[in-house]
Amino acid sequence: MTLDKIIKRIFSVPTVPLHEQFIAKEIYAILSEYPQTKIEIDEYxxxxxxxxxxQNDRSIPLLLFTAHMDHPGFYSDEEGRIFLLGGIDESYLKEAPLTFYREDNGEQVCECKLKSFKIAGNKKSVECKPAPPPNSMGMFNLPPYExxxxxxxxxxxxxxxxxxxLIxxxxxVASKKLNTKIAVLFSRAEEIGFWGTLAFLKKKTLNPQNTIMVSIETSQARGYCSIDQGPVLRVGDKTRLFDANVVAWLQKAMEEYKxxxxxxxxxxxxxxxGTCETTPFMEFGxxxxxxxxxxxxxxxxxxDGHITMESVSMxxxxxxxxxxxxxxTYPxxxxxxxxxxxxxxxALQQEAVERLKENRLF
Known part of the structure; x- marks a missing residue:
């Protein structure tokens, strides 16, 4: 399956934190066509x-990639109360156009505008007109993709x-029968505090000492890097710097790939x-x-201060x-x-000691 076909299937369905079921079902359906992939769904x-x-060669570390299935959005619960799930600056919300979808089948049920916003404890509640039906999930009224x-x-x-x-x-890897040992965690609810990742880490499924972890993300370009100038080797996020050995290894590989x-x-x-999933993994060893x-x-x-489509360079x-x-397949x-x-x-230290002694100032 080509990237174009994957894009069409994944981007055509809605997703918000805690309600990623349509993305998860597409991932499962696509990868089930490839028997070389072992798909597991955990209790979360x-x-x-x-x-x-x-053949589970323990001398080869597992290369683990991660990506999350959610994006900031809205949810109307069983009582019709609407909540913002994820980080969006309040200044962007007034009169923002939204589209809501049925939680059971993903069909569009309502277009509305966001009228008010308030924070009560750790919940961010909103009011929309017209009000979406209960048990529906909302995204900004923007095209799925173009x-x-x-x-x-x-x-x-x-x-x-x-x-x-990662799909x-x-x-x-499956189609070309590449000789490798990799895994991918497609996680939930990253946008509200890495819930899926933290729950996965709680299970201690993997051995941190024999796993190399690499998050695959998009990240805010403004103020940090240039768009259309190649993929980014990310040495750190908003919360912490990443592992120096893994960064050096990735850089060596990327230089060789040139x-x-x-x-x-x-x-x-x-x-x-922002903070990506590498941070919680590193905090757990x-x-x-x-x-x-x-x-x-x-x-x-x-x-410009308005809600708009995200974009990356093709x-x-x-x-x-x-x-x-x-x-x-890189070593x-x-x-x-x-x-x-x-x-x-x-070696440089030894040279420095010898040369500095030869060139004393006093």
Whole structure:
């Protein structure tokens, strides 16, 4: 299945935090066509998909990717109370156009405008006119997606771009029978506090000492990086810096890939616009970093103060996909790289001591 077909299936259905069922069902349906993929659904409804052609060789660390299935949105509960789920600045909400969908089948049921907003404790409640029916999920009234002038625009790039990227990767690995050991966590409710990821970590399914974790995200470009200048090797997020060994390993791979793929470029940046799933994984003992695409209009908040479509560069996206397909068979020699760095520093130290003694000032 091509990336175009994956995009059509994933971006055509609604999603909001805690109500990602339509995305999850599409992921399951698509990947079920590839018997090499092992699909597991945990008790929290995260999807964990793995491919291991190494016969579970424990000498090879697991390469774990993550992407989340939700995007900030709205939910009308069984009593018709409407809540904002996810981080959107209040200044963007007044008169914002919304579309609501039935929770059971995803059919559109209402178009309305957001009239008021208030925070009560940890809940953000809103009023809409006309009022959407109970048990419906709302997104900003924007096109599901479109491609224009080399850019991919959508109501929910964050993080359905990551979801599509990793579905595509799993399909390519399965179809080409690549010799690798990878897994993908498609998580829930990231936008309201990493709930899916934290629940997954609570189970202690994986061994942090034998897992390399890489988040696949889109991240706010403004103030941090350039859009259309290649995928981003993310060295840190709003909360913390990432693992230096994983970052160095990814950078080495991306530099080598330049010799494989003519014209490939990437950016190495601190992306402080938000916090990604690498942070909770690292807090629970995993070595991790992230790859992302530069995102315009983060969480649909346009530079003009109005709600608008998020966007990423199609060129950046295609380069990320091609790199990941090559990267999954790249040697996982993080310890060797660390030893070589230390050896280089020791050699430089010895040279420094000798030369400084030869060139005393006093």
């Amino acid at each position: 409804s995260n999807l964990y998909v793995s491919i291991d052609s190494t 491609i224009k002038n080399g850019f991919f625009l959508s109501r929910a790039c964050d993080d359905l771009v990551g979801v599509c990227t 595509h990767l799993l399909i390519r 010799g494989v793929q003519s014209g490939f470029v990437y950016q190495k940046k601190y992306m402080g616009g 995993y070595a991790g970093a992230a790859l992302c695409l530069a995102l315009e209009n983060y969480h649909n908040m346009g530079s 060129k950046d996206w295609e380069e990320l996909c091609s790199f990941l397909e090559w990267f999954v 996982r020699d993080l310890e060797t790289l660390a030893v070589k760095r230390k050896e280089r520093m020791l």
